Amino acid sequence: MNCQTLLIDDAPAVRLQGAAGDTVTVLLRGAQVISWVDASGVERLYCSPASPLKGPQAVRGGVPVIFPQFAARGSLMRHGWARMRGWTLQPWDTSAPEPSVSLQLHNAVGDDPQWPHACVCTLTVSLLPNGLRMALTVENTGPASFSFHAALHTYLAVGDVAQTTLAGVLPEGAVLSLREPIDQIFEAVTGPLQLHSPLGLLRLEHAGFGDVVVWNPGPDAGLADLPPLGHTAFACVEAAAVMQPVALAPGAHWQGSQTLLSGL
Numbered sequence: 183m184n185c186q187t188l189l190i191d192d193a194p195a196v197r198l199q200g201a202a203g204d205t206v207t208v209l210l211r212g213a214q215v216i217s218w219v220d221a222s223g224v225e226r227l228y229c230s231p232a233s234p235l236k237g238p239q240a241v242r243g244g245v246p247v248i249f250p251q252f253a254a255r256g257s258l259m260r261h262g263w264a265r266m267r268g269w270t271l272q273p274w275d276t277s278a279p280e281p282s283v284s285l286q287l288h289n290a291v292g293d294d295p296q297w298p299h300a301c302v303c304t305l306t307v308s309l310l311p312n313g314l315r316m317a318l319t320v321e322n323t324g325p326a327s328f329s330f331h332a333a334l335h336t337y338l339a340v341g342d343v344a345q346t347t348l349a350g351v352l353p354e355g356a357v358l359s360l361r362e363p364i365d366q367i368f369e370a371v372t373g374p375l376q377l378h379s380p381l382g383l384l385r386l387e388h389a390g391f392g393d394v395v396v397w398n399p400g401p402d403a404g405l406a407d408l409p410p411l412g413h414t415a416f417a418c419v420e421a422a423a424v425m426q427p428v429a430l431a432p433g434a435h436w437q438g439s440q441t442l443l444s445g446l
């Protein structure tokens with residue numbers, strides 16, 4: 183395994199390389215994965231070239247970590263503060279069976295006056311043979327219980343969203359076409375899911391998260407941080423805990439993970 187820190191457009195990042203030449207790149211801000219090139223050399227994530235990696239705004243693409251609030255479902259900033267904060271890179275273990283890197287975020291009481299809870303979030307990103315696994319752990323380090331939403335807001339590169347389908351979210355094996363704009367939370371989905379696109383088949387597995395959010399903004403969403411026709415190049419399929427917020431007692435922890443498998 184090869185792991186290096188680097189600056190991309192002035193933004194601190196870490197890049198991990200697997201034995202097959204596969205790579206994953208993670209911004210320290212937000213612990214946001216911005217690229218996964220699989221073992222066949224295909225970039226599987228979409229990151230908008232019109233969205234600066236450094237600056238006050240959220241980065242449009244890759245895998246923003248959504249915590250502790252999904253969208254505007256509460257009084258906190260949209261999609262929570264975890265994607266806007268600096269995370270700390272943890273020392274990596276070169277002898278681990280899978281090339282992995284972990285980043286941590288310590289939230290103290292007072293960091294966000296509207297969310298007065300101490301917690302530690304850890305995102306561990308691992309390269310698997312033909313796959314990428316992202317595992318988010320939240321530990322309650324404070325004296326009181328709290329509850330939260332979380333999601334791995336995964337922008338999947340699809341080549342052409344009009345030719346993309348998703349199996350596994352609709353009942354009875356029905357396949358969802360992603361041709362039209364969609365913004366929907368599918369509740370209590372166990373997976374696995376299959377995403378078919380011009381870039382090939384991707385199998386999506388999740389654990390710990392109960393829901394799946396599917397988002398194709400379409401051409402009329404007015405997203406200034408996408409290039410013209412940028413919306414045609416991705417579909418978001420997000421492992422999420424939204425409909426049943428996670429409740430954590432003091433000292434308890436929760437983990438949710440999402441695994442993307444290509445080359446099947």
Ligand SMILES: O=P(O)(O)OC[C@H]1O[C@@H](O)[C@H](O)[C@@H](O)[C@@H]1O
Binds near residue numbers: 260261335365366397
């Ligand atoms: O622009 P943001 O804050 O990154 O959110 C993007 C999208 O994120 C998705 O998870 C939501 O379901 C959409 O409603 C939202 O528009």
